[in-house]
Amino acid sequence: MDQNIISIQNVTKRYPMGDREFTALKNINLEFKKGEFGGFVGPSGSGKTTLLNIIGSLDSPTEGKAIVMGKRISELSHKESALLRNLHIGFVFQVYNLLPIYTVYENVEFALLLQDNTKQERKKAVMEALEWVGLQDMADKKPSKLSGGEGQRVAIARAMVKRPQIVLADEPSANLDAKNAHGILQTMKQLNKELNTTFLFATHDEKVMEYLDRIIHLEDGQVAEDEIVTAKRTLTNSK
Template identity: 80%
Template sequence: MSEKIIVIENLVKRFPVGEGEFTALSDINLSFEKGEFSGIVGPSGSGKTTLLNIIGSLDSPTEGSCTVMGKRISDLSHKQSAQLRNMHIGFIFQVYNLLPVYTVFENVEFALLLQKRSATARKKAVMEALEWVGLEKMADKKPSKLSGGEGQRVAIARAMVKRPELVLADEPTANLDAKNAHAILQTMKKLNEELKTTFLFSTHDEKVMAYLNRLIHLEDGKVAQDEWVTAKSTR
C-alpha cells in the first residue's frame, strides 16, 4: 500500500510587504508518497523555495495545512519542528555552507551531534555517508580543498547521514558544471533506490528534470501542471 509522506491542503502563503501583503503561494493541493523522486519546477519567483521551506518546517502556511510524516507543520512548537528536522528531514541547498574550519568528516558529523549517539556510532554513520557519495578518502580534508562538485557531495552526505525519510534539495545543481550535476543526481537517485529516501527538488535546471519521475509546475504561486514522467536520465 502506498503511504503519503507529505499532504498539502488548500495552502496559502502570504508575506507582509510594506503596508500590504504579497501572496507567494495560493490554493496548493498536493501530496507525495514515500519513495518519490519529484521536483517543483517553475520560473524564478514562482514560489518553489517558499513551498520547500514550509514542507521542511522552516516556515508555516498562512492558511490551509501542510502535514509531513503525520505532523501538521502549523501545530508544531519550535522544539517539535526542530525535532522533525533533526531526525527526519535532510536539506541540500544551492549554497552548501560547509563550515570552513572543520574537516569533511566533522562537517558531516555535525548533523549527528544534535542526536545523542556515541562517538563510535557517529564515526560509522559518517564514514558510510561519505562512501555513499564517494568521498571516504577526503574525510580529513578541509572544505577549501574541495571542488564545487565535491563540496556538494559533502552536503549530500551531511543531509543523508541521519538517514532521513525525506530530503529537500533546493536548486542543488545551480553552482555545478554539467558533469558534476549529473554525478550528484546519479548519487541521489541511487540513494533514492537503495535507501527508499523520498527526494523533493526545487529546480529550473533541465538536467535535474531529466532525472525526475514527477514534475510539479508552479506559476505565480499556483500549481499549473502536475505530471508523472518517465525519467530520461538514469544511472
C-alpha cells in the same frame, strides 16, 4: 499506514509587504508518497522555495494544512519542528555552507550531534555517508581544498547521514558543471532507490529535471501542471 508522507491541503502563504500583503502560494493541493523523486519547477518567484521551506518546517502556511510525516507543521512548537528536522529531514541548498575550519568528516558529523548516539556509531554513519558520495578518502580535508562538485557532495552526505525520510534540495546543481551535476543526481537517485528516501527539488536546471519522476510546474504560486514522467532515462553507473 499508507498515509502519504507529505500532504499539502489548500495551502496559501502570504507575506506582509509594507501595508499590503504578497501572496506567494495560492491554494496548493499536493500529496507525496514515500520514496517519490520529484521536484518543483517554474519561473523565478513562482513559489518553489517557499513551498520547500513549508515542507521542511522552516516556515508555516498562512492558510491550509501542511502535514509532514503525520504532523501538522503550523501546530508544532519550535522544539517539535526542530526535532522533525533533526531526525527526519535533510536539506541541500544551492550554497552548501560547509564550515571552513572543520574537516569534511566533522562537517558531516555535525548533522548527528543533536542525536543521541555514540562516537563509534557516528563514525560508522559518517564514513558510510562519505562512501555514498565517493569521498571516503577526503574525510580529513578542509572544505577550501575541495572542488565545487566535491563540496556539494559533502553537503549531500551531511543531508543523508542521519538517513532522513525526506531530503529537500533547493537548486543543488546551481554551482556545478554538467558532469558534476549528473554525478550528484545519480548519487541521489541511487540513495532514493536503496533507502527509499523521498526527494523533493526546487530547480530551473534541465539536467535535474531529466532525473525526476514527477515534475510539478508552479506559476504565480499555483500548480500549473503536475506531471508524472513515464519515459525514464536509464541510469548507468558508468560516468
